[in-house]
Amino acid sequence: MFDTALFLLADGLTNGAVYAQVALSLVLVYSVTRVVNIAQGEYVMLGALTYADLLDGRMPATMAIVVTGLALWGVTSAWTARHNRRAMMRVLGGAALACLVLAGISAGVLAAPRSAFLAMPAAILLVASLGPIVYRVTVQPNPNASTVVLVIISVGVDMVLQGVGLLFWGSSTYSVAPLANGGISVGPLFLAWQSIAIIAIAIVIMAALYAFFEFTLYGKALQATAINRLGAQFCGIPVARAGALAFFLGAAFSATSGMLLAPLVTAHYDMGFVIGLKGFVGSAMGGLIDYPLALAGVFAVGVLESTSAYAWSAYREVLVFALLIPILLWRSHRLKPGQEA
Amino acid sequence: MSRHIWALLVGALLLVAPWVLPPFYVGLLTFTGLSAMVVAGLVLLLQAGQVSLGHGAFMGLGAYVSAVLCLRYDVSPWLAMPAGVLLTALAAAVIGRVTLRLRGHYLPLATLAWGIGLFGVFLAWGELTGGASGLDKIPAISLFGFELRDERLYACIVWAVALSIVVAFRRLQVSRIGRAVAAVRTHETMATSFGIDVAALKSRVFILSAIVAAIAGVLYVHHIRFISPTPFNLGASFKFLIMAVLGGPAHSAGAIVGAFVIQGIEWGAQDLFANRLGVSGNYEIIVFGAILVLVLVRWPGGLWPAHLLPTVLPPTTGGTPLPQRGHDADAGGVLLEVEDVAVSFGGLQALRGVSFTLGAGEMVGLIGPNGAGKTTVFNVITGLQRPTAGAVRFRGRPLARHTDRIVGDGLARTFQHVQLVPTLSVLENVAIGAHARTRCGIASGLFGGNGAEERAIFTAAHEAIQRVGLADVAYAAAGSLPLGRQRIVEIARALLADPVVLLLDEPAAGLRFSEKLELVKLLRRLRREGMTILLVEHDMELVMSVVDRLVVFNRGEVIARGTPADVQRDPLVIDAYLGGVA
Numbered sequence: 031m032f033d034t035a036l037f038l039l040a041d042g043l044t045n046g047a048v049y050a051q052v053a054l055s056l057v058l059v060y061s062v063t064r065v066v067n068i069a070q071g072e073y074v075m076l077g078a079l080t081y082a083d084l085l086d087g088r089m090p091a092t093m094a095i096v097v098t099g100l101a102l103w104g105v106t107s108a109w110t111a112r113h114n115r116r117a118m119m120r121v122l123g124g125a126a127l128a129c130l131v132l133a134g135i136s137a138g139v140l141a142a143p144r145s146a147f148l149a150m151p152a153a154i155l156l157v158a159s160l161g162p163i164v165y166r167v168t169v170q171p172n173p174n175a176s177t178v179v180l181v182i183i184s185v186g187v188d189m190v191l192q193g194v195g196l197l198f199w200g201s202s203t204y205s206v207a208p209l210a211n212g213g214i215s216v217g218p219l220f221l222a223w224q225s226i227a228i229i230a231i232a233i234v235i236m237a238a239l240y241a242f243f244e245f246t247l248y249g250k251a252l253q254a255t256a257i258n259r260l261g262a263q264f265c266g267i268p269v270a271r272a273g274a275l276a277f278f279l280g281a282a283f284s285a286t287s288g289m290l291l292a293p294l295v296t297a298h299y300d301m302g303f304v305i306g307l308k309g310f311v312g313s314a315m316g317g318l319i320d321y322p323l324a325l326a327g328v329f330a331v332g333v334l335e336s337t338s339a340y341a342w343s344a345y346r347e348v349l350v351f352a353l354l355i356p357i358l359l360w361r362s363h364r365l366k367p368g369q370e371a
Numbered sequence: 372m373s374r375h376i377w378a379l380l381v382g383a384l385l386l387v388a389p390w391v392l393p394p395f396y397v398g399l400l401t402f403t404g405l406s407a408m409v410v411a412g413l414v415l416l417l418q419a420g421q422v423s424l425g426h427g428a429f430m431g432l433g434a435y436v437s438a439v440l441c442l443r444y445d446v447s448p449w450l451a452m453p454a455g456v457l458l459t460a461l462a463a464a465v466i467g468r469v470t471l472r473l474r475g476h477y478l479p480l481a482t483l484a485w486g487i488g489l490f491g492v493f494l495a496w497g498e499l500t501g502g503a504s505g506l507d508k509i510p511a512i513s514l515f516g517f518e519l520r521d522e523r524l525y526a527c528i529v530w531a532v533a534l535s536i537v538v539a540f541r542r543l544q545v546s547r548i549g550r551a552v553a554a555v556r557t558h559e560t561m562a563t564s565f566g567i568d569v570a571a572l573k574s575r576v577f578i579l580s581a582i583v584a585a586i587a588g589v590l591y592v593h594h595i596r597f598i599s600p601t602p603f604n605l606g607a608s609f610k611f612l613i614m615a616v617l618g619g620p621a622h623s624a625g626a627i628v629g630a631f632v633i634q635g636i637e638w639g640a641q642d643l644f645a646n647r648l649g650v651s652g653n654y655e656i657i658v659f660g661a662i663l664v665l666v667l668v669r670w671p672g673g674l675w676p677a678h679l680l681p682t683v684l685p686p687t688t689g690g691t692p693l694p695q696r697g698h699d700a701d702a703g704g705v706l707l708e709v710e711d712v713a714v715s716f717g718g719l720q721a722l723r724g725v726s727f728t729l730g731a732g733e734m735v736g737l738i739g740p741n742g743a744g745k746t747t748v749f750n751v752i753t754g755l756q757r758p759t760a761g762a763v764r765f766r767g768r769p770l771a772r773h774t775d776r777i778v779g780d781g782l783a784r785t786f787q788h789v790q791l792v793p794t795l796s797v798l799e800n801v802a803i804g805a806h807a808r809t810r811c812g813i814a815s816g817l818f819g820g821n822g823a824e825e826r827a828i829f830t831a832a833h834e835a836i837q838r839v840g841l842a843d844v845a846y847a848a849a850g851s852l853p854l855g856r857q858r859i860v861e862i863a864r865a866l867l868a869d870p871v872v873l874l875l876d877e878p879a880a881g882l883r884f885s886e887k888l889e890l891v892k893l894l895r896r897l898r899r900e901g902m903t904i905l906l907v908e909h910d911m912e913l914v915m916s917v918v919d920r921l922v923v924f925n926r927g928e929v930i931a932r933g934t935p936a937d938v939q940r941d942p943l944v945i946d947a948y949l950g951g952v953a
Contacts, residue, residue: 175671178422182616183667189660348491354484
C-alpha cells in the first residue's frame with residue numbers, strides 16, 4: 031500500500047513537472063498580456079513533434095509553419111507601415127532574415143550527428159519563434175480588447191495550430207527516445223531518468239525565470255508591464271515588445287515540456303489541448319498571476335491525476351477539473367467583496 | 372417602422388426556408404436554431420459582463436432530464452420537457468450562487484469546471500443515462516395524437532421558439548432590467564448606489580440563460596430521439612461561446628448572426644475539405660480557427676452592426692409622473708447627522724470623531740487637503756464603507772444596512788471618477804437613476820406590460836436632462852461627451868432618483884473653466900429649487916461661491932466648520948492648506 035502510494039506520488043510529481051512548465055507559460059503570458067492563452071498546450075505538441083522530426087533526421091514541418099507565420103506577419107505589418115517605405119523594408123527584411131536563420135540552424139542540426147543536445151535547443155528555438163508571431167498577428171492589433179475576446183481569439187489560434195499539426199504530421203504517433211534510459215531505485219521506488227530530468231529541468235526553468243525577473247532590467251520591465259500596462263508604457267517600456275517576449279518565453283517553456291513528455295506518452299497532434307487545460311487548472315490556483323501558487327496547483331493536479339487514474343481511471347479527467355471548484359471557492363474567500371480578482 | 376419590417380422579413384424567411392430547402396439543409400437549419408437559443412442566453416450573459424463555458428452542459432442537463440423521465444418513468448414529453456427546464460434552472464440557481472461572485476477570469480474557469488463536471492455525470496451515471504452509449508427510442512413530442520416528426524415542421528417550430536426568445540431578450544435588453552444589466556457590467560458600485568441588487572440580478576440573468584439553454588436541450592432531444600454525452604461536451608460549450616462573442620453583445624439578435632456565421636463557416640470548411648478537395652480528417656478547424664481570429668481581430672465588438680441600427684427609445688413625453696417622495700416633513704429639520712464617526716483600515720486611522728449635520732435645503736461643502744478623509748466620509752454616508760465606530764442617521768433613522776437600499780431612502784450620489792455606461796445614450800444613463808423608484812422586473816421586460824412605466828421613466832429622464840441643460844445631447848452615447856458634460860449627466864441621473872439629499876463627489880474635477888461656470892449655475896439653480904446638497908470639492912473658488920456652510924477636514928478630523936467667510940479666516944484651516952508654523 032505504502033509502495034503504491036509512493037509510486038503514485040512520484041508519477042504525480044512527474045506529471046506535475048510537465049504541467050508546471052505550461053503553467054509558468056500561462057502565468058507569464060497572462061500577466062504580461064492579459065491573454066488567457068488556450069493555445070498554450072499546442073506549443074507542447076509542436077515541441078514534441080519538432081523534436082521527433084529532428085531526431086529522426088527530417089526537416090521539421092514546424093519550419094513551414096514558421097515561414098508561413100512570418101510571411102503573414104511580414105505582409106500585415108508591411109501593410110500597416112505601407113506609407114513608410116523604410117519601416118516596410120525593415121519588417122520584410124527582418125522576416126526574411128528570421129526565416130533564413132531558423133532554416134540554417136535546422137539544416138545545421140540535421141547535418142550534424144544526431145544528438146538530443148543539439149536537437150533540443152534547435153526545436154525550442156523553432157517553436158518559440160512562433161510565439162511572437164502569434165502575438166503580433168492576433169493580440170497586438172487590439173490591445174484594448176476585452177478578456178473574453180482575447181480568449182476566443184486564442185481558441186481560434188488553438189484550432190489553427192492543432193489543424194496544422196494534423197496537416198503536417200498526420201494522425202500517427204511518434205515515439206521519441208528518452209534523454210537517458212533506465213533510472214535509479216530509491217528503496218522500493220524506481221525513478222526513470224527521464225522523470226528526474228523533467229523535474230530537474232522544470233526547477234532550472236523556474237530558477238532562471240526567477241533570476242530573470244529579479245535581477246535583469248528586462249525582467250523588471252516585464253513585471254512592470256504585468257502590474258500596470260499604462261504605467262509601464264509611460265515609463266518608456268515597449269509594451270508590445272514585452273508581450274512578444276512573453277509569448278516567446280511561454281512558447282519556449284511549453285515546447286520544452288513537450289520534448290520531455292514525448293518519450294513517456296508518444297507524440298501526437300492531439301496531445302496539446304488537454305495538457306494546456308491542466309496547466310490552466312493548476313495556475314488557476316494562483317489566479318493566473320502567482321507563480322509559486324501556480325506550481326503548487328499543477329503538482330496537486332498531477333498527484334490527483336495519478337491517484338485517480340489508479341483508483342477510478344474512467345473519471346480521471348473529470349476529477350481533475352472538479353478540483354477546480356474548491357480551488358476557486360477558496361480563492362474567492364480570500365477576496366473581499368468589491369475587490370478585483 | 373422599417374426596422375419592424377426588416378425583423379418580420381428575416382423572421383418570415385427563417386420560417387419559410389425549411390419548406391423550400393433540401394432535407395440536408397433543413398437539419399442544419401434546425402440545429403442552427405437550437406444553437407441560436409443557447410447563444411441568446413450567452414449574449415445576455417455577455418451583456419451582464421459574464422462568460423460561461425458550461426452552457427453546453429446546461430443544454431445537456433435539460434435534454435437528459437427530459438429523456439430519462441420519458442424513458443425510465445414513462446412521463447409524457449409534455450411534462451418531461453418543463454421538468455427538464457425547471458431542474459436546469461434549479462441547478463443554475465445553485466451553481467450561480469456559488470460561482471457568480473467570482474470575477475474576471477475566475478468565472479469562466481469555474482463554469483468550465485462545472486461544465487466538465489456535469490458532462491462527467493452524464494457519462495458516469497450509467498444506469499440512468501446509459502453512459503457513453505447513450506439512450507435511444509426517446510419519444511417524439513405528440514400533439515393531439517399527431518407525432519411531431521416532420522423535419523420541416525420541426526425546423527419551423529424551433530425557429531419560431533428561437534425568434535421569440537431573441538425578440539423577448541431584445542425587449543429585456545432595452546428595459547429597466549436591461550439598463551441595470553448594463554450598469555452592472557460597467558460599474559458595479561454605481562449600480563449598487565442606484566438601488567440595483569447586483570448579486571441577485573447576476574444570478575437571475577444566469578438562471579434565465581440556463582433556462583433557454585435547457586429549452587434548446589429538450590427540443591433537441593425529442594427531435595433527434597437519441598441522447599449521448601458527446602454533443603454537450605466542452606467543445607460544444609466553446610462553440611456556443613464563440614458564436615455569442617462573434618455575434619457580439621450589442622444586440623440580442625447577435626445570437627442569430629453568430630449562430631449562422633459559425634455554422635456556415637463550419638459547414639463550408641467541412642464541405643471544402645471533404646467534398647471539393649477530397650481530403651478526410653479534421654482539417655476544417657484550420658480554416659475555422661483562422662476565420663475566427665481574423666473576424667475578432669478586425670471586429671472585437673462582434674459582427675452585429677450596432678451603428679446601423681440605433682436603439683429606439685420609448686417616447687419622452689406624456690408619461691404619468693413617477694411616484695415622488697414627500698419632502699414637506701423635512702422642511703427646516705436636520706436631514707443628515709454624522710455622529711462621531713471613525714474609520715480605520717488596519718492600523719491606519721482614516722477618520723476620527725467626525726461629526727457634522729446637514730439641514731434641509733442647505734448646501735454644505737466638505738473640503739480638506741488630499742488625504743484628509745473627505746472621500747472616506749462620503750463613502751460612509753453612501754454606505755460603501757462601514758464606520759468602525761459612530762453612526763450616520765438620515766432623516767432621524769440609521770442608514771440602511773444594504774447599500775442598494777440607501778438610494779431608495781433618498782440619498783443619491785455622483786462619482787468622482789465618472790461612472791456612466793459609455794455605450795448607452797445619455798437618456799438611458801439618466802434613466803438608470805430611476806431604478807429604485809420603479810418596479811417592472813424581468814418578466815414584464817421579456818413579455819411586455821412595462822410600456823407605461825418605461826414611458827414614465829423616459830418622460831422623467833428627459834425632464835431631468837432638460838433641467839440640467841443637456842437636452843441637445845439626450846440621444847448621444849454618454850461615452851462620446853466631453854468629461855464636463857458627463858459629470859452633468861451624472862447629476863441628472865442622481866436627480867432622477869428623486870433624492871432628498873444630493874451627494875456630489877468632486878463634480879468639478881477635470882473640468883474646463885467654462886464648464887465650471889455651467890456647473891456653478893446648475894448648483895445654484897438646484898439650491899434655489901430647494902435641493903439639499905453635500906459637496907466634496909477641491910476647487911476652493913467654486914466651493915466658496917456656492918455653499919452655505921463648510922466642513923473642513925485634515926488628517927481624518929474635522930478642524931473647522933462655518934460659513935465660507937469664517938472658515939477662510941480660521942488659522943487652523945490656513946495652516947492645513949498652506950503649511951506654515953502651527
